[in-house]
Amino acid sequence: MAAKKVTKKSTDENHDLIKFYRDMLLIRRFEEKAGQLYGMGLIGGFCHLYIGQEAVVVGLEAAARDGDKRITSYRDHGHMLACGMDPNGVMAELTGRGGGYSKGKGGSMHMFSKEKNFYGGHGIVGAQVPLGAGLAFADRYRENNCVTFTYFGDGAANQGQVYETFNMAALWKLPVIFVIENNQYAMGTAQERSTSSPEIYTRGEAFGIKGEAVDGMDVIAVKTAGDKAADYCRAGKGPYILEIKTYRYRGHSMSDPAKYRTREEVQKMRAQRDPIEAVRTLLISEKHATDEEIKTIDKEIKEIINACAEYAKDSPEVSAEELWTDIYA
């Protein structure tokens, strides 16, 4: 059996798996470092970590093509790293320095990259949903066959503007994938205490929008679902909903006392369902990579993270003149 792995298909799979591992680990280590810098007072305000949810963006980015767009909420660091934004620029924005993506004027929740088609980074729960449909509206207007990945959480899924958007996206057949990252807690309110029906992916049915639930701790399952949804949108059939069941290990933000769930619940998820451990195990058990190769990746990531933390600390303070720039184009 082992010999058969060295086929063209397996080589691709091998490459994908290693990339998945690397990209997820980059996000994990970046977020751990961000948490650490927050504790040191180098990052201020609200800081929402993505730890535990890495497979969602990494899997979906693997389904994206050049020109596709993405937009998300304030829990956005992972999305930025996954679409190829520079960790230095992201971390320097977290520290509010001149080298940050928004020159220190956006912060953790409000970052953008025109170059990478990353449209934020939005601090108002659910506001990015019509905005994402608007990005897709522009693609349809230009007939360029691109899709927009519009991410929001199970909490945002209860906002009224989401359903206004579902209606128009379906009516106008907008090429938008609504990605509901269901991490089971809207801030501190568990899904069963906030959401009348547990199957959020069915909420498009009233508008004729297809949806499916996806295991968000399995990066390959996410990628497969992303491909299917993107093909559907590119075929001009309109929007698609992916409810990706995931879990965040850390609090809603750094200032979350986490009284709403047990330590055991978190531990159990980490031990049994960690998306990065799952890929590492697969890489080794299927002999896609050796222990040595994995260690080399781990080391590379550690270096990238240390370097970006140094960059973010050393990046100059924003000049006072910047207070008055970028208000008007």
Next chain:
Amino acid sequence: MTTEILMPALSPTMEEGKLAKWLVKEGDKVSAGDIIAEIETDKATMEFEAVDEGILAKIIVAEGTEGVLVNSPIAMMANEATESTVDLQPIEKNVQTDASSTKTEFKSQEAPLSGIEAEWGAEIQTKTQTVREAIRDAMAEEMRRDETVYLMGEEVAEYQGAYKVSQGLLDEFGSKRVIDTPITEHGFTGIAVGSAFAGLRPIVEFMTFNFSMQAIDQIVNSAAKTLYMSGGQMGAPMVFRGPNGAAARVGAQHSQDYAAWYAHIPGLKVVQPYSASDAKGLMKTAIRDDNPVIFLENEILYGKSFEVPLLEDYTVPFGKARVWREGTDVTIVSFGIGMQYALEASNQLEAEGVSVEVIDLRSLRPIDYETIINSIEKTNRCITVEEGFPIGSIGNHLSAVIMERAFDYLDAPVINCTGKDVPMPYAANLEKLALTTTAEVISAVKKVIYK
């Protein structure tokens, strides 16, 4: 026995209309509910039904007649018992009566007053146009010029605009660029802002700015702030437009003036034209601007006619006030429909020998402070006029700026004439009291000139 059929009021602001067509003729038997005529209002052509049965004895106003005043008799009905041959004397009422029988207390100011040259120069020809037509022409011209400009809103396409502002645009530009939305302001505004992030140039029509409150998060948090939060990488080049402020008798939820609300927000530009030429020129500037622009129109002004220059590409810059009348005794600063009170007051005051300078701000963000300060340095007195609520009004802000920058020039306190600090009442008499009035402006002027 005969009864008069009166010209109906078919919209809240209708004062007169065109009797487009009679669908019955003299001698016809008419039942209640029969459609007897088509009447064209400033908004649409409407069918007019009979409310009684009888014989149409006499048509008083011929079809095709324009400017038929609301409540003037247009026909006579005889009940069936009456012989239709009864000799009916024509009713001696002039269809085009003066304004005393209408609700409005203003006549439109056709052109700049008191020898002030029009901004476009005396040699340029003009045409008379309503504010409504001017806004439509501006949108059409810009849509011809730039493929990325599109119009979105409730009833903008097939209905031809709830206030007929977008009339004809669907025919010319098609449903890709003139888009009817569901009644979901929050959602479609967000979609428009998102499309602007991606480089399109949407014009969002709010049926009235009162409904923009549903969407204000997308306007303020998404459209206005993203350029700053992205360090200049992306913004929202777009226009939010629609009627703003009180119309007539539509009550508290449909009558608010949002000038001060939106002028508060860095990242937005805010304009509120009074005349048709400014409406056109400012709209073209707004569509070309790379920032989100709040364009505040007014339902009562839509039907007012002004001279508009016959120029291929007439634009009016933001941040530049227009002096409508030069004077030396007092400065009145206003904008939008407030200009009607300001000009009306200035006419009356001139007759009494008071020399009034009238400044139309046109643009509320940015504001042309220079023109105001220069004027006050000359007149030493200032009154502001607007229809919005008093607390945190544009006038309050101007008073503060004038105090800081022209304190030594002031010979009297600045007085703000504003709407009253009450929700807009429905009753006609209370509504008049709730708005500011020409009399209040005149009385404020007299107070500051100590007369």
